[in-house]
Amino acid sequence: MVNVYEAAGPLYDALSGERVVYRTGRESGVALLKPSTGDTVLDVGCGTGLNFALLVDAVGPSGTVVGLDRSPKMLEMARRRVEANGWTCVCLVKADATTFDPNEIAKELPAPSSGLVDAVFSSYAMSVFDDWHPAWDRMRTLLKPGGRAGIVDMQLPVGRARVFSPLARLAASVGGADLHAHPWAVIEREGTDVRSASLRGGHIQVVAATIA
Ligand SMILES: C[S@@+](CC[C@H](N)C(=O)[O-])C[C@H]1O[C@@H](n2cnc3c(N)ncnc32)[C@H](O)[C@@H]1O
Structure with a gap:
């Protein structure tokens, strides 16, 4: 089966409805996650790196975004964005979020992190995974105790906005997202x-929370 993100990578930013619909979600997500300097x-599921500017801004030059x-x-596309902006604190890892070995990712982390991260974040990605639960398990394993987790994702609109449901379904089906996945619920439960x-x-x- 053709992977939609492999096929559409170069066009993703233009076609994803970023400015009109989705940017506000990542802005709110990073604001609620509240990463600190360093x-x-x-x-x-970082995609083309549309979260990077917000995350780099929050962690500063002494921090790291993976x-x-x-x-x-x-x-x-993410690598080009990183190079164009001269972000030396961003590193990119190719891995399947649902099957990766956390020990392998831990090795990619910068020295002071002792194999754990201060925060995990995912936007508009977990609803695309075949099953987000194994991804969350791995995110938790890599998150230091008391670290922050943030998830931004989609569902069908509610209330009067339900008239936009056909548009939401169209966006989800193009991107392969499951509008009933509700991955943020795990943070509400565990955080x-x-x-x-x-x-x-x-x-x-x-949703963002502290995870014990
Ligand atoms: C809708 S895009 C979201 C990208 C980005 N987080 C954003 O906010 O624009 C979904 C991303 O999830 C990635 N993805 C899908 N399944 C994945 C998996 N099992 N492991 C890692 N990435 C995956 C896709 O390659 C794609 O880049």
Whole structure:
């Protein structure tokens, strides 16, 4: 089967509805995640790196952003973005989020991190995974105790915004997202200091929390 992200990598930014619909979700997600200066943040299913500017800004030059994705084409676009912006604190890892060995990723982390990250983040990606649960297990394994986790993802709009459901279904089917996956629920269940936002008529759900 053709992988939509391999096929559309170079066009993703233009076709993803970023400015009109989805940017607000990643902005809110990073704001609620609240990474600190010097933090190491793992961005799971990072795609072309649309979160990087926000994350790099938050962690500063002493921090690290690790972008993980399984698609070489998406990572190539991410690499170009990193180079164009001169972000030396971003590293990219090609891996399947649902099957990777956390020990292998731990080796890619910068020395002071002792194999664990301060925060894990994922936007519009976990609903695309065949099953997000094994990805979450791996994110947890790599997250230091008391670290922060943030998930931004999609569902069907609610209330009066339900009139936009056909558009949401179209966007999800093009991107291969399961609008019923609701991956943010795991953070609501397992986290403390839970912060959340519901945007674009409930279509975009943003949850961040501290994970013990
Ligand atoms: C809709 S894009 C979101 C990209 C980015 N997070 C954003 O906010 O724009 C979904 C991404 O998940 C990646 N992906 C899908 N399944 C994956 C998996 N099992 N492991 C790692 N990445 C995966 C795709 O390659 C794609 O880059």
